Amino acid sequence: MEGGDPEPRDPGAAPASSLFNISMVKLHQSLRHVEPNLRHLVLVANTLRRMQDQMQREARGPDSPEAPSVVDSPAPVSDSRDSGLEPCRQPPSDSQGDDLLLSTMDTSISTILEDLGQVEVLSPARPEEEQPLAGASGARQEPARTSAPCLGPLELLSSASYLLEDGLEDIFEDIDTSMYDCDLWSPTSLSGFKAFSGAEDSDSKALAGAEDRLDMSDLDYLMDVLVGGHAL
Amino acid sequence: MAGVAGGGGGGGGNDFQWCFSQVKGAIDEDVAEADIISTVEFNYSGDLLATGDKGGRVVIFQREQENKSRPHSRGEYNVYSTFQSHEPEFDYLKSLEIEEKINKIRWLPQQNAAHFLLSTNDKTIKLWKISERDKRAEGYNLKDEDGRLRDPFRITSLRVPILKPMDLMVEASPRRIFANAHTYHINSISVNSDHETYLSADDLRINLWHLEITDRSFNIVDIKPANMEELTEVITAAEFHPHHCNVFVYSSSKGTIRLCDMRSSALCDRHSKFFEEPEDPSSRSFFSEIISSISDVKFSHSGRYMMTRDYLSVKVWDLNMENRPVETYQVHEYLRSKLCSLYENDCIFDKFECCWNGSDR
Numbered sequence: 001m002e003g004g005d006p007e008p009r010d011p012g013a014a015p016a017s018s019l020f021n022i023s024m025v026k027l028h029q030s031l032r033h034v035e036p037n038l039r040h041l042v043l044v045a046n047t048l049r050r051m052q053d054q055m056q057r058e059a060r061g062p063d064s065p066e067a068p069s070v071v072d073s074p075a076p077v078s079d080s081r082d083s084g085l086e087p088c089r090q091p092p093s094d095s096q097g098d099d100l101l102l103s104t105m106d107t108s109i110s111t112i113l114e115d116l117g118q119v120e121v122l123s124p125a126r127p128e129e130e131q132p133l134a135g136a137s138g139a140r141q142e143p144a145r146t147s148a149p150c151l152g153p154l155e156l157l158s159s160a161s162y163l164l165e166d167g168l169e170d171i172f173e174d175i176d177t178s179m180y181d182c183d184l185w186s187p188t189s190l191s192g193f194k195a196f197s198g199a200e201d202s203d204s205k206a207l208a209g210a211e212d213r214l215d216m217s218d219l220d221y222l223m224d225v226l227v228g229g230h231a232l
Numbered sequence: 233m234a235g236v237a238g239g240g241g242g243g244g245g246n247d248f249q250w251c252f253s254q255v256k257g258a259i260d261e262d263v264a265e266a267d268i269i270s271t272v273e274f275n276y277s278g279d280l281l282a283t284g285d286k287g288g289r290v291v292i293f294q295r296e297q298e299n300k301s302r303p304h305s306r307g308e309y310n311v312y313s314t315f316q317s318h319e320p321e322f323d324y325l326k327s328l329e330i331e332e333k334i335n336k337i338r339w340l341p342q343q344n345a346a347h348f349l350l351s352t353n354d355k356t357i358k359l360w361k362i363s364e365r366d367k368r369a370e371g372y373n374l375k376d377e378d379g380r381l382r383d384p385f386r387i388t389s390l391r392v393p394i395l396k397p398m399d400l401m402v403e404a405s406p407r408r409i410f411a412n413a414h415t416y417h418i419n420s421i422s423v424n425s426d427h428e429t430y431l432s433a434d435d436l437r438i439n440l441w442h443l444e445i446t447d448r449s450f451n452i453v454d455i456k457p458a459n460m461e462e463l464t465e466v467i468t469a470a471e472f473h474p475h476h477c478n479v480f481v482y483s484s485s486k487g488t489i490r491l492c493d494m495r496s497s498a499l500c501d502r503h504s505k506f507f508e509e510p511e512d513p514s515s516r517s518f519f520s521e522i523i524s525s526i527s528d529v530k531f532s533h534s535g536r537y538m539m540t541r542d543y544l545s546v547k548v549w550d551l552n553m554e555n556r557p558v559e560t561y562q563v564h565e566y567l568r569s570k571l572c573s574l575y576e577n578d579c580i581f582d583k584f585e586c587c588w589n590g591s592d593r
Contacts (some may be wrong), residue, residue: 019518022576034328038416038435039466039485040581043522046464047575050518 284334433470487524527583
């Protein structure tokens with residue numbers, strides 16, 4: 001965006017996607033500090049909310065907010081983090097910018113939520129139940145829940161707040177440690193390596209098939225390194 | 233760099249001509265980060281001007297007495313005292329460094345020959361005493377001129393020490409340290425009209441202190457939500473009323489001012505008055521809230537009005553009218569069309585201060 005770029009003439013227009021992205025970046029940066037500048041954080045978050053509301057309104061089109069809420073998408077909720085995305089997900093509209101904008105929004109929000117997931121998973125919002133609310137009021141008065149999940153970064157503050165609280169275990173919940181389970185790395189399992197790699201990694205299976213001996217020794221070497229590291 | 237503006241009478245009517253009277257500090261481009269001035273405050277008489285910088289230093293300027301040989305000079309300000317108020321600290325619990333940057337300085341009303349001021353960084357407030365020494369005593373009985381103690385048994389006669397003039401020395405000494413009362417960053421301090429108490433405000437809380445007591449403070453405002461994810465507003469400035477020691481105001485990032493009366497309850501979460509100007513729908517934009525965020529609030533000396541500063545304007549409010557200001561001044565309206573770029577480079581978050589002149593004009 002160039003400097004001096006005029007404001008959108010229509011105050012009701014959705015923001016340019018670059019503006020939205022910039023805001024997301026700012027929010028991210030703010031949250032990265034151990035002690036974020038609260039005023040900056042709050043102002044950016046509120047500005048983002050305004051933009052999102054505007055974008056949602058635009059995506060719903062010029063028809064009344066009472067129209068069957070398009071937010072009611074039956075997208076499967078795979079884990080509680082994604083549930084926060086429900087209210088923000090919109091079906092692609094005709095406007096060419098929208099697809100890009102909305103997918104960018106989704107990506108950005110997911111990024112923030114991933115960071116969040118390390119500290120505390122979003123309180124699982126139940127999107128199906130909240131859709132009628134969102135559709136009916138279409139307004140800013142909806143409970144913080146519906147809009148907050150999109151801007152859950154502030155939850156980061158509540159749990160990390162300024163002192164680390166008890167939820168420390170939660171930080172590591174989502175890390176998959178099954179790869180490092182001891183029995184898999186015992187020497188006896190090395191002979192069955194081919195089977196092991198076949199189960200865990202389809203790529204290495206393809207590799208092993210093509211040039212057996214060479215790849216086996218490579219993988220053996222790797223295993224040794226890893227086992228050695230694990231032993232440390 | 234500090235600029236001290238001297239006002240001169242204008243050509244006609246009420247027009248003031250403003251011009252720079254003095255500029256203190258380095259003019260070249262390369263200014264060390266630590267020298268950047270972060271706060272400025274005159275004392276009550278205007279004879280002293282205190283500046284705080286990012287390096288935690290306070291420099292006080294004193295106005296020279298006007299003399300007849302230079303009748304046009306309004307009195308130049310020269311360095312009076314320099315001292316290190318705050319040092320960088322390390323918070324081991326949170327593993328972060330607390331900046332030594334001075335956020336605010338407030339003078340106490342003068343009660344004797346010495347001057348007192350409060351200076352604060354993000355977390356700690358300090359009371360400093362600045363005193364002059366222009367005489368020293370000579371002819372002690374128990375001490376040599378070098379300061380070595382004399383053997384009392386050797387003293388055969390007593391003498392009265394005499395006071396001799398010496399070069400003026402200005403000393404600053406920390407008298408009180410008010411620490412560990414703020415979780416968030418302190419943005420304001422304000423001395424009460426009772427001259428005994430003062431308040432300190434951070435993003436979410438305001439505490440009341442007694443100047444003599446450093447290990448205790450009272451929390452009088454707390455806007456921290458139960459869940460931080462519901463946080464939508466922070467405190468940006470706070471000030472005591474100049475005459476009513478039970479009244480204070482605080483401003484928010486949403487452009488509102490709340491007036492509170494400490495007599496109504498111990499925790500002033502419910503305001504007595506709420507000042508907010510409705511948003512002008514024609515100038516609404518995504519940045520409306522950011523530019524409405526109030527960065528400073530000051531009562532007039534009369535106590536009848538208060539002035540607030542937001543990003544683009546200064547507003548004067550009558551305390552008896554809550555729904556809109558009585559006067560609004562656009563300070564740099566030309567920036568309104570550039571809000572987008574100012575947002576990108578974070579300049580839109582800059583804070584400005586405001587103040588009344590001596591006669592509230």
